[in-house]
Amino acid sequence: MAYDAVIIGSGLSGLAAGIRLAMFDKKVCIVEKHTVLGGLNSFYVRKNRTFDVGLHAMTNFTPKGVRNSPLGKLLKQLRFSHDDFRLCQQHMSEIRFPEHSLRFTNDFDFFRQEVADQFPKEIDGFNKLVEKILSFDELDLNDGKTLSSRPILESFIKDPILIDMLNCPLMYYGNAREGDMDFYQFVIMFKSVFVEGFAKPVGGMHYILHLLEQKFKQLGGELRMGAGVTSINAENGTVKSLTLENGEQLAAETVISSMGYVETLNRCAPALKETEECEIGQVSFMESLCVVDREPRDLGYDKSIVFFSTQPRFDYKVPDEMINVSTGVLCCSNNFDYPEPMKEGLIRLTNLANFAQWDTLPRKDYIAAKKHWRGRALESVFTFFPDFRDNVVFLDSFTPKTIKKYTGHLNGAVYGSPHKIKNGKTPVNNLFICGTDQGFLGIIGATLSGISMANLHVLRK
Ligand SMILES: Cc1cc2nc3c(=O)[nH]c(=O)nc-3n(C[C@H](O)[C@H](O)[C@H](O)COP(=O)(O)OP(=O)(O)OC[C@H]3O[C@@H](n4cnc5c(N)ncnc54)[C@H](O)[C@@H]3O)c2cc1C
Incomplete structure (x- = not known):
């Protein structure tokens, strides 16, 4: 039997769209190519430590009781209380x-x-x-x-x-x-x-994603992990079915995709001429995570997040080198108002990065390049901030290549295409996009995007 809606991707926008539709008794399935939820804002485990991939902070913090803010609307639409999100302010x-x-x-x-x-x-x-x-x-x-x-x-x-x-x-x-x-x-x-403003949830993205997954399943939604969509099959400008990597076909009345606009059109069969005109995003990041042996504030890092430029002027563009070490973001996860201190100190560093250079690097040189550029990025930070090299107990980094691998975004473009499709429409009648390329970004933005596209294209149809 056909689904009322199939949603491609279990990132924040896909999960939110799924909850909203399941709440109104729609027969809805989320298909996700990976085995872990969360897309760009997921989590991973290294040496018994769980790290958030993308969480520096949730933007859009408003206190309990404020209902007309993005956070207030999100909580109302997904029927969560403010307390459910366990937010701790910067x-x-x-x-x-x-x-x-x-x-x-x-x-x-x-x-x-x-x-x-x-x-x-x-x-x-x-x-x-x-x-x-x-x-x-x-x-x-x-x-x-x-x-x-x-x-x-x-x-x-x-x-x-x-x-x-x-x-x-x-x-x-x-x-x-x-x-x-x-x-x-x-x-x-x-x-x-x-x-x-900024806040972080106790338990990080692992906690928030679990909350969303639980709600979706309790409402009767179906979640298929390890189920990448290989083709979106249309007839006369209307999607009839999706083909999954294992060859299975799913029939759907409506499809909402969070893969990205061009990435979605690329999967359409027959091919669409509009695909050639799409503007593809270029902006990507390298992120380095430094676990330190004490509270960051004891090392001179007392801010929650610092956006810095060591040069007088700030230029937001893809660097000519592998990364731009002269500007970045430093995030100290410990410097949020948690009820209990975190077990370890964590300082994250984000730098603008050049996808093409990372992508063309021979495989044998990749690990060494990560180490080299992380070292250069930290050296640059230490011209401006205190040196914490002697206090590092664990280091990990990911690059634009990792972002592409885990999200499918062309060029590892974190924020997708510069051209946003605000109404979520595609050239195919019953195929819509949500999330990054619809134009509401970040954790709260992506979640609201999923809600608003589900409301607009399925519930208010
Ligand atoms: C390094 C980094 C730091 C960030 N920091 C913050 C932050 O501090 N605060 C903040 O608010 N935001 C932050 N963000 C941004 C935030 O993570 C994103 O805006 C948000 O998660 C996007 O959600 P989404 O649902 O639109 O897309 P995505 O998370 O990209 O979800 C898309 C999903 O679709 C799946 N998919 C793709 N192709 C297929 C296919 N063919 N078949 C099935 N599934 C498929 C992907 O696997 C993915 O799970 C950060 C992002 C990064 C990368």
Whole structure:
């Protein structure tokens, strides 16, 4: 018998879409090519330690009782309480450039004051920009216009360093485009990082994913792991079935895919001419995880997350070398308000990376290259922050190649294509996309994307 809906991918958007549909008694199946849930935000085990793949922090933190925020809407739509997510707020984060530092917490007025103290001539323009951001409807699914954010920022702020400093965290946490950012995306990220803020769940992504999986299954949803989709079979512009790696065919009324737009179209049979025109993402990262023998704050790392540039100007682009060591993100998982301290200290370092260079590296040189570039990245960090090399007890890194392997995203593009399909439509009638390429990014964004695409294309049909 045909499913009402099949969802491709068990990342956050796929799980959320599945829960929403199962909640309304739809016969729904999630098919996932890997054996572990979570996609870009999964977890893995090394030497008896469980690491989150992507979790620095959940953006969009709002306190209990706030219902009209993205987090409030997500909890309501998936019928979770705020307590279910066990969120612990950040202590304080920072944007650090050679001449300036801007600190921020989950209280936006603190950040406003930092801007006033560091850039007194710019505070009026900054406040006007904030007014524009707060009144902007970034969630309009039918708005197809794209506006670049840089000219808009320059109309409010004259100092390019302040513009770079504002862009730095927002680009690292959600920009698929090199150099500039679409303004609606800038607004989403500004609200989620500065106006709302950061938190982490006790138990990390393992806990959150388990919560979502349990709810999906309790509602009668079917989850098939190790079930990669090899082809999406259409007749007269309508999907009839999906073929899985084992040759099995699943018939579905509607298909929602979280694989990425071009990655989804690439699987369509017969082939679609639109596939050739798709803009493919380029931005990817190398991430290094350093387990240290004490609390990071005892090593001089007292911030939750630091977005840094050792150069006066910040350039968000694919580096010419394997990675760009002059800018990055440092995340100290311990510096969140956990009820109990974490067992070990963990400092994560993210650097922009060049997929093509990692991908063409001969297999025999890959491990050595990871070690070499991690060493260079840390050396650069230690010109700006205290040296913790003697305190490291375990190191691990992953590269754009790993991201491609585990998500299927072309070029290991973390944030997918720069061209987002806000309404989730594809050239095939009953095939929709959710997640990264729909345009709501990050943990909360991807989850909301799954909810809104399920609502729009199945429940409100
Ligand atoms: C290093 C890193 C750090 C990050 N840090 C943060 C952070 O701190 N905070 C934050 O909010 N966000 C962070 N993110 C972003 C966040 O992880 C993503 O935005 C979010 O997880 C995307 O979810 P998704 O459901 O759209 O896609 P994905 O997680 O990519 O899910 C897609 C799923 O589809 C599956 N799939 C692909 N092809 C097929 C196929 N053919 N058949 C079946 N299944 C298939 C994949 O295996 C995957 O499970 C980070 C990401 C990375 C990589």
